[in-house]
């Protein structure tokens with residue numbers, strides 16, 4: 001069976017090149033073709049002999065995914081791609097235009113196991129982890145198709161990145177390699193529902209990426225109603241891990257908090273949130289929850305959201321309310337994949 005060359009790191013490529021009887025430096029040339037020039041065919045690697053290109057083609061393949069749907073927002077140019085993977089599974093990626101550049105939100109798994117009550121990605125079920133090549137390919141395809149340079153990457157699409165730790169860290173290693181795409185990991189954000197053991201491991205990698213924690217509730221009791229992961233870890237433990245992450249990396253933590261009408265948006269909740277998050281550098285990102293068909297959760301009104309934000313600010317917290325982008329094409333995270341699967345099944 002042919003091997004996925006896009007998922008191989010530099011060292012592995014070197015070993016393979018040597019095993020095929022070629023000089024070590026050929027690995028650098030191949031890595032550059034794959035991750036700098038993003039070629040899709042070994043025959044385009046013109047500084048390799050025709051014979052070696054044929055050998056490469058025998059042992060390896062270059063991963064590429066297909067765009068099955070592209071939705072462009074008429075409101076703000078946000079572009080959402082539905083990608084089909086080689087085995088027919090589908091995932092989403094979103095390109096968002098900001099003043100300072102373009103940000104790409106990518107998926108890390110096909111579906112999700114975490115079971116957050118408000119999230120469409122988990123309702124459609126978990127199929128499998130994505131490989132590093134499949135994550136890179138979301139970026140390379142979005143850049144070539146849109147013609148836009150991506151300056152920021154957020155691991156906030158479908159899936160829990162820390163539930164696919166090995167492939168995600170492999171992706172980050174290849175992405176940031178100076179011989180390849182050479183992307184600064186300071187421009188990458190990873191969002192997690194809070195797998196604490198992996199937060200510890202990630203901190204030790206000293207990648208310099210920023211960490212977002214999907215908190216969504218100020219108490220364990222309320223969090224357990226929304227997120228099954230809260231049965232495994234206490235908020236106090238999660239905050240300890242975040243403090244450690246900050247101490248090791250110097251990166252301020254962002255806490256994501258989806259405001260749900262009548263559930264977690266009271267002034268008491270704001271006070272509780274300020275009390276648990278004060279005393280270390282962080283930022284709170286309030287998100288009016290996206291309504292999904294399967295659940296009754298409704299977004300907080302503008303007034304309630306503003307009151308919640310004000311209360312946190314009075315408590316000395318740094319807070320923003322996230323702008324809704326691509327509202328006309330969106331549907332919540334994972335919704336597009338779920339709809340596609342429903343169309344498929346019907």
Ligand code: SAH
Pocket residue numbers: 114116118119120155156157158159160161191192193194212213214256258287288289290291292332333
């Ligand atoms: N599994 C990771 C990353 C993917 S979800 C995590 O949990 O962080 C990306 C973000 O979208 C998370 O903060 C998640 O809680 C949030 N999210 C999921 N469904 C949502 C919805 N319906 N409305 C608002 N935010 C949602």
